[in-house]
Amino acid sequence: MGFLGDIGHFIMTPLYYGVSVVLIGWHKVFGAIFGQHSGVSWVLSIVFLTLTIRALLIPLFVKQIKSSRNMQLLQPKVKELQKKYGHDRERLTQETMALYKDTGTNPFSSCLPLLIQMPIFLALFRLLSHAAKTKSLESAKSIGVLSSADAYSFAKAKIFGGTISSSFMNADVTEVKIIAVFLVLAMTATTFLTQRQLMSKNMPADALSGPYAQQQKMLLYILPLVFAVGGIAFPIGVLLYWTTSNLWTMGQQxxxxxxxxxxxTEAFRAKQKRDAAKAAAKGEPVPGTAAVAVEEIVEERRPAQRQQPKKQSRQQRRTQGPKNPSPSSDSTDQGDNS
Incomplete structure (x- = not known):
């Protein structure tokens, strides 16, 4: 355990400094507005720490989206390989990996943002846990670039009658327990919705039945469940971080x-219709497959055509007789009768 502990310390120490630098930087900004020891300034510092980290992760997110898309588009070919080499697991694995290599697809790229966020998440968790143990200014210890005074201020910052470092498990104030439950539910719901958003809008029908889809469906329910169970032990500051991160992900996706x-995909067809409607409104030619969407729009706006009467034979016309006899014929008949 000593060796593993040294490795963990070696990895986490730079993260303590990185997270604390961004946190204290934003705190200086908001502290000048709301006060250095205000709970609002520390809460906003955590929120903008999250936004800063997510902004830095945008290139990885783009890579994740491309990888997920490639995985979806390759599902029909993966199914063909399964039919062909289903009896030979080793050959199937080799052929599948060769397919990924030829198309430049990395199956693990979709997990990169989450994997990179987890150490940052743990670093913030450790900062808040360290702050929660601070009982007085004299006993406060520095961590990262946070001085002992900063650590004490962070530990004692008030929010809704409790401290940022409080969790549902150790909160003594009912209001803090309520806000902790609310944030746990928000974190769980946003985690579920971000996964659901990706699966329901941006996955083709063929990709919803393969092994990759099964993996995504498992994560759809397992991850929120893990966060819901573990969330009651998370400090309020950590819950704020993860909920803000999920909201960013939803907007970005x-x-x-x-x-x-x-x-x-459903999103692709919706975009085709939007592009087609814009082109039709401007009177511009519709490029590519969007022409189908234009035809649908034009068809919706086109007035209904008048239904033509069915053709009848001469015998049918004699049997039915004239439907609307002309006035002249009526007068002629009357004259004959007189």
């Missing part, structure tokens, strides 16, 4: 799925 969806 919404933008990417809306503007650059994967082919043959």
């Amino acid at each position: 919404f933008y990417v799925i809306r503007n650059n969806p994967a082919p043959n």
Whole structure:
């Protein structure tokens, strides 16, 4: 355990400094507005720490989206390999990995943002846990670039009658327990919705039945469950971090799925219709497959055509007789009768 502990310390120490640098930087900004020891300034510092980290992870997120898209598009070919080499697991694995290599697809790229966020998440968790153990200014210890005074201020910052370092398990104030439960539910719900958003809008029908889809479905329910169970032990500051991160992910995914969806998905067809409607409104030619969407729009706006009467034979016309006799014929008949 000593060796593993040394490795963990070697990895986490730079993260303590990195997280604390960003945290204390934002705290100086908001502390000048709301006060250095205000709970609002520390809460906003955590929120903007999250936004800073997520902004830095945008290139990885783009890589994740591309990898997920490639995985989805390759599912029909993966199914063909399964039918062909299903009896030989080793050959199937080799052929599948060769397919990924030829198309430049990394199956593990979709997990990169989450894997990188977890150490940052743990670093913030340790900072808050360290702060929670601080009982007085004299006993406060520095961590990262946080001085002992900063650590004490961080530990004692008030929010809703409790401290940022409080959790549902150790909170003494009812209001803090309520806000902790609310944040746990928010964290769980946003975790579920971000996964659901990706599966329901940006996955083709063929990709919803393969092994990759099964893996995504498992994560869809397992991850929220893990966060719901473990969330009651998370400090409020950590819950704020993860909920803010999930909200960022939802907004980021919404933008990417809306503007650059994967082919043959619900989002892709919706974008085709939007592009077609814009082109039709401007009177411009519709490029590519969007022409289908224009035809649908034009068809919806086209007035209903008048139904033509069915053709009848001469015998049918004689049997039915004239439907609307002309006035002249009526007068002629009357004259004959007189």
